[in-house]
Amino acid sequence: MADRKCAGCGKITDRKNLIKITRDKHSGIFINPDTKIFGRSVYLCYNNACIEAAFKKNRISKALKTSLPEELKGKLINGF
Ligand SMILES: [Zn+2]
Numbered sequence: 001m002a003d004r005k006c007a008g009c010g011k012i013t014d015r016k017n018l019i020k021i022t023r024d025k026h027s028g029i030f031i032n033p034d035t036k037i038f039g040r041s042v043y044l045c046y047n048n049a050c051i052e053a054a055f056k057k058n059r060i061s062k063a064l065k066t067s068l069p070e071e072l073k074g075k076l077i078n079g080f
Helices: 048-056 059-064 072-077
Strands: 003-005 012-014 018-024 028-031 040-045
Touching (some): 018 059, 028 072
């Protein structure tokens, strides 16, 4: 099962349909990291409404248990 849940709308779908945001304990926050990056992850649809909703409800920082870099939202909205 590769299904994951969007932190914005709550829809469950295949991981390949979602943006993955991973917090690496040592080196920070990565968007769609390569396979060498491990850590807590959160998923979002490729959809600005979901990105906005997840930020508005602080779901990304809660899921990753960290504060987020200022530029993260802009990167996601602008297609990183
Ligand atoms: Zn969504």
